[in-house]
Amino acid sequence: KMQPFFSDLVIRTDEARRAFENHPVVLDAVANGMPLERYRRFLLELYHVVWHFNPVSAAAASRIGDAHRQVRYYLYDHMQDESGHEEWVLDDLVSIGVSPEDTRAWRPSVDTLALCGYNYWAADRGQPCSVLGMMYVLEVIASVYAGPFATAVKEALLLEGERGTSFIGSHASMDVEHMASLRTVLNTLHDEPSRGAIVESTLVNFGLFTRVFESV
Numbered sequence: 001k002m003q004p005f006f007s008d009l010v011i012r013t014d015e016a017r018r019a020f021e022n023h024p025v026v027l028d029a030v031a032n033g034m035p036l037e038r039y040r041r042f043l044l045e046l047y048h049v050v051w052h053f054n055p056v057s058a059a060a061a062s063r064i065g066d067a068h069r070q071v072r073y074y075l076y077d078h079m080q081d082e083s084g085h086e087e088w089v090l091d092d093l094v095s096i097g098v099s100p101e102d103t104r105a106w107r108p109s110v111d112t113l114a115l116c117g118y119n120y121w122a123a124d125r126g127q128p129c130s131v132l133g134m135m136y137v138l139e140v141i142a143s144v145y146a147g148p149f150a151t152a153v154k155e156a157l158l159l160e161g162e163r164g165t166s167f168i169g170s171h172a173s174m175d176v177e178h179m180a181s182l183r184t185v186l187n188t189l190h191d192e193p194s195r196g197a198i199v200e201s202t203l204v205n206f207g208l209f210t211r212v213f214e215s216v
Contacts, residue, residue: 005195006183009136012199016206017140025214030148033156034216036096039164041216043093046167048108049212051086052116053138054079060123060131068194071129074185078135081178088167095164096157109215115208122201129194132186133201137209139179147172 020026034042061075093103108116122130150169153159162169189195 004187005189005198006186008195009186009199009202013136013202013206016203020141020206020210020213021145023210023214026145026210029213030145030152033149033152033154036157038216039153039157040093040096040098042213043089043096043167044098044103044106045109045112045212045216047086047089047093047103047106048112049115049138050082050089050167052119053082053085053134056116056119056123056134057082057131059120060128063123063128068129068189070188071132071185074181075131078178078181085167088170092164092167095159109212111208111211111215115205115212118204118208119201122197127193127197129189130197130201132182133198133203134205135178135182136186136198136202137205139182141209142168142171143179 033039057075057079061072061079064072064075090100090103094100119131119134122128122133146168150165150172153165153168157164159165186198189198
């Protein structure tokens with residue numbers, strides 16, 4: 001009997017998650033925050049990741065057939081939840097001295113381009129359920145690390161209240177709920193093609209997100 005896919009996914013991608021969380025750059029950021037210039041660069045890269053989240057999800061939803069209709073409906077709901085969140089990143093950047101014009105004109109790093117490019121490719125050309133791997137990685141990172149990271153950044157940069165950390169801070173609590181609904185939809189998948197695609201996507205997203213973090 002196949003075990004529930006969520007547990008299987010956690011086991012099959014555990015090494016990639018550990019490589020992210022034990023990376024010296026990640027450990028340092030969660031413990032000590034970031035200097036202002038680095039935090040600006042981090043949010044500029046993050047802006048592009050967040051901006052592309054819903055278009056990638058929409059591309060995937062448009063190719064998911066009725067055999068996995070529950071995933072399609074999950075994506076519709078989730079896209080509503082995430083709609084406009086890039087504006088929060090814009091606001092955070094404004095409060096640390098970067099104008100919306102400069103944010104929109106920012107050329108993302110090679111690693112950010114690779115991350116977004118892989119997710120579009122998987123949604124458009126691969127097994128579209130792979131989008132759940134992207135979501136799993138972003139939810140894990142947000143629910144486990146965003147809270148301590150936001151606190152460390154506030155202390156390092158002497159930011160008041162939510163100023164400059166509204167996106168990261170809010171996703172720490174929000175994504176705990178999102179992880180519960182993601183677990184439910186992942187456990188509805190019983191075919192190896194969609195499971196395998198989600199595992200691959202998770203490994204690629206953890207690897208590339210680690211490099212985005214490292215390169216700022």
